[in-house]
Amino acid sequence: MENLDNFIKGMPKAELHVHVEGTLEPELKFQLAKRNNLDLPYESEDEMRAAYDFNDLTSFLKVYYEGMSVLLTEQDFYELTYAYLLKAHSQNVVYAEIFFDPQGHTSRGIAFDTVINGIRRAQIDAEKKYGIMTQLIMCFLRDMSSESAMETLEHSLPYKEWIIGVGLDSDERTNPPIKFKDVFERARRENFFLTMHCDVDQQDSTVHIWQTLNEIGVDRIDHGVNSLEDGVLCREIKDRNLTLTVCPISNGYVTESMKTAEIKAMLEKGMNVTVNSDDPAYFPGYMNENLIVTQRKAGLSKAQVVQLSANAFEGSWLADEDKAAFLRLLSEYVAWKYTFNILPK
Ligand code: HPA
Numbered sequence: 001m002e003n004l005d006n007f008i009k010g011m012p013k014a015e016l017h018v019h020v021e022g023t024l025e026p027e028l029k030f031q032l033a034k035r036n037n038l039d040l041p042y043e044s045e046d047e048m049r050a051a052y053d054f055n056d057l058t059s060f061l062k063v064y065y066e067g068m069s070v071l072l073t074e075q076d077f078y079e080l081t082y083a084y085l086l087k088a089h090s091q092n093v094v095y096a097e098i099f100f101d102p103q104g105h106t107s108r109g110i111a112f113d114t115v116i117n118g119i120r121r122a123q124i125d126a127e128k129k130y131g132i133m134t135q136l137i138m139c140f141l142r143d144m145s146s147e148s149a150m151e152t153l154e155h156s157l158p159y160k161e162w163i164i165g166v167g168l169d170s171d172e173r174t175n176p177p178i179k180f181k182d183v184f185e186r187a188r189r190e191n192f193f194l195t196m197h198c199d200v201d202q203q204d205s206t207v208h209i210w211q212t213l214n215e216i217g218v219d220r221i222d223h224g225v226n227s228l229e230d231g232v233l234c235r236e237i238k239d240r241n242l243t244l245t246v247c248p249i250s251n252g253y254v255t256e257s258m259k260t261a262e263i264k265a266m267l268e269k270g271m272n273v274t275v276n277s278d279d280p281a282y283f284p285g286y287m288n289e290n291l292i293v294t295q296r297k298a299g300l301s302k303a304q305v306v307q308l309s310a311n312a313f314e315g316s317w318l319a320d321e322d323k324a325a326f327l328r329l330l331s332e333y334v335a336w337k338y339t340f341n342i343l344p345k
């Protein structure tokens with residue numbers, strides 16, 4: 001099998017499934033705790049990592065929410081976002097759609113405005129400095145009430161121009177998509193794009209995926225790997241040209257496998273599957289590591305790796321001309337690598 005590591009590293013990429021709070025690396029967590037005069041129950045970054053003891057979504061979320069406690073000021077959100085964008089840029093990510101969880105902060109007494117102003121300023125500065133383009137997706141926490149989600153949606157409306165879409169994350173157990181039907185209908189009327197997490201190997205996974213299609217009318221599905229259990233569902237996802245944002249290293253932590261064979265199966269069915277990092281500070285691996293492990297474990301060809309990147313640009317919520325420009329950049333890269341590779345012969 002061809003070694004495609006360097007090809008993957010150099011390839012222009014889009015990331016469609018990354019939680020900004022999930023990019024909070026231990027080093028920054030310590031710095032922010034110190035600045036904010038907070039005590040962390042760990043002596044060192046290694047000790048903190050060692051305490052990241054999770055094996056399913058629920059146990060992961062406990063650590064994830066605890067981690068947020070160091071984020072207090074606009075500057076904290078700025079530094080968090082900027083650090084992720086710098087890392088993404090270093091891996092040739094040229095475009096990212098970034099989730100944020102306002103209720104994870106407003107429930108701790110942090111103002112919505114503080115959160116979004118910090119994130120937004122980092123987006124602008126990183127684009128100016130590195131040319132990395134980004135858009136924001138606001139997620140509702142599905143283990144909170146639909147009323148709280150609706151309030152959050154209403155609170156976000158003055159910032160509508162800064163938010164491209166809404167999503168749904170947190171604990172899926174007993175919190176099906178349909179619980180948020182009214183909220184997502186309202187979001188649609190406000191012209192947001194819609195996506196929802198359908199986490200892997202949940203109770204009633206395929207029922208939940210059907211709900212996102214038939215009851216919510218999503219534009220995208222986050223994870224959604226269990227759709228493979230239902231041929232009719234796969235066909236429907238394909239016919240509606242819905243993109244699935246799969247996160248293999250994350251899946252490896254919260255389920256029994258990275259689901260890389262499933263990613264290949266989706267590619268072979270012509271489904272618009274993409275590879276993403278989810279919460280790279282907790283499930284170690286950013287875009288390159290996720291793509292490299294998928295390529296190696298599933299034995300993907302170079303054409304399939306390129307397809308994964310093309311799927312992400314296609315499935316993005318960019319304007320058509322920007323999508324086309326990024327897809328041109330990708331094909332130029334592929335052509336350039338070909339020329340480069342034959343030069344030494
Ligand atoms: N699933 C659900 N909620 C989340 C995730 C996820 O992968 N990451 C952060 N919050």
Ligand code: ZN
Nearest residue numbers: 019169197278
């Ligand atoms: Zn996620």
